[in-house]
Amino acid sequence: MKKILVVCTGNSCRSQMMEAWIRKFAGDKVQVFSAGTKPENVNTKAIHVMKLSGIEISHHKSNLVDEVINMDLDFVITVCDQANENCPYFPTVAKKIHKSFPDPAKAKGTETEILTVYRDVRDSLKEFAMDFVEKELGILVRKEILSWFEIPVLDFNRAMQFYQNVMEIKIQELEFAGIQHGFFEHSYGGVNGAIVKGEGEPSNKGTLLYFNGGEDLNKYLKNVEKQGGEILKEKTLISDDIGYFALFLDTEGNRLGIWSKN
Numbered sequence: 348m349k350k351i352l353v354v355c356t357g358n359s360c361r362s363q364m365m366e367a368w369i370r371k372f373a374g375d376k377v378q379v380f381s382a383g384t385k386p387e388n389v390n391t392k393a394i395h396v397m398k399l400s401g402i403e404i405s406h407h408k409s410n411l412v413d414e415v416i417n418m419d420l421d422f423v424i425t426v427c428d429q430a431n432e433n434c435p436y437f438p439t440v441a442k443k444i445h446k447s448f449p450d451p452a453k454a455k456g457t458e459t460e461i462l463t464v465y466r467d468v469r470d471s472l473k474e475f476a477m478d479f480v481e482k483e484l485g486i487l488v489r490k491e492i493l494s495w496f497e498i499p500v501l502d503f504n505r506a507m508q509f510y511q512n513v514m515e516i517k518i519q520e521l522e523f524a525g526i527q528h529g530f531f532e533h534s535y536g537g538v539n540g541a542i543v544k545g546e547g548e549p550s551n552k553g554t555l556l557y558f559n560g561g562e563d564l565n566k567y568l569k570n571v572e573k574q575g576g577e578i579l580k581e582k583t584l585i586s587d588d589i590g591y592f593a594l595f596l597d598t599e600g601n602r603l604g605i606w607s608k609n
Contacts, residue, residue, distance in 0.1 A: 349377045349421040349484060352441075358383025358409040360390040361426045361448050364397055364469055367404050368476035372488045382412040384429070390452060396465045399588040400473075422483065426472070442483075446475055466588065470608075496540035496556055499547035500599045503527050505575075506542050509598045513570040514558060518542065551602035557592065560607030564593055567605055571595045 351369060355362040358381055366381040373379070386409035394405045420441040428447045448471055454464035477488045500506035507518050507529050518529040518541075529542040540556075560567055564582055571578055579602065580594040590608040597603060 350419060351377055351379045351422045351424065352415055352418070352420050353379070353381040353424045353426060354383065354412055355381075355425065355427045356384050356429045357387040357452075358412075359387040360393040360452055361450070361468065361472060363389055363404055363407050363409075364393055365424065365426055365472045365476060366407070367397060367402050368473050369480060371402060372476055372480040373484055373486055376486060377484065380410070380415055380418070381407075382410040382415050384412055386411050392451070392462065392465050393469075396462065396469045396588075399466070400469065424479070444479070444483075448472060448475075462587070497543045497547065498540065498556070498597070498599075498601055498603070499549050500529075500542045500544050500601075501549060502599070503529065503542070503544040505598050506544075509574045509576060510542060512574045513576065513597075514567055515570075549597075549599040549601045551596060551600055553602075555594075555602060555604055557604040557606045560591075560593075560605040562607065563609055564591060564605040564607035568593050568595065574598065 353362040353365045353369070362381040362383065366379050369377065370379045389404065389407050389409060397404050423441045423443045425443070425445045426448050427450065448468055449464070451461075451465040451468045454461045480486045481488050498506075503520075507520070510516065510529075510531075511518055514531075517532040519532065521528050521530060526546050527544040531540055558567070568578065568582060575598045577596040578593070579596060580592075582591050582593045584591055590606060592604055592606050594602060594604050
């Protein structure tokens with residue numbers, strides 16, 4: 348079983364969140380610890396934003412890095428520059444990985460603005476943890492529920508023009524198995540899809556598909572009416588933790604959605 352140590356200066360925020368993310372994604376296949384060069388109490392805002400993601404770290408304790416210096420480690424991950432510079436020598440063959448993340452404890456502004464910084468750092472740590480678990484430990488984390496989607500259309504050229512102009516992408520036309528397909532140029536969240544004429548009928552009451560709206564879904568939503576579609580629901584907050592969504596009808600009568608984090 349691999350042993351992983353995450354280090355930052357205070358072992359109060361970033362390293363605590365990283366410890367929790369790695370444990371979530373790797374499960375019982377690893378042992379994960381965290382420590383600090385100058386440990387402090389676990390940050391209450393870090394506890395709060397992790398709880399919003401369904402992870403409880405209120406029981407975590409801050410540890411001094413000297414307490415684990417003789418542990419037989421496989422990986423040592425430093426998540427701030429100061430910890431990397433002051434990290435002591437470990438008498439093991441542990442692989443050292445450094446990635447500096449902003450210190451959310453230094454955030455200023457309103458309570459909402461400060462919590463936004465904590466959430467952003469939390470999400471960045473999550474992405475790094477997923478990459479680490481997949482690339483270094485060989486454990487698959489990103490398991491897509493969907494692999495393919497098809498949007499039925501009546502007027503293929505009209506539909507192709509609509510999606511190319513709304514989502515600002517290119518669609519490759521191809522006849523497959525006697526059915527006209529228009530393949531999207533790239534995947535959305537790892538899922539590929541196409542508009543399809545000759546199989547299925549457009550509907551505003553069927554399964555709801557959401558496009559990835561990138562940084563801000565309004566970038567694409569503003570194109571819907573220009574291209575002959577109809578906005579059913581303007582950009583609406585789901586929650587600070589999940590993000591925003593909007594709904595629209597395409598030119599064929601399909602009800603679809605767009606999601607974005609911001």
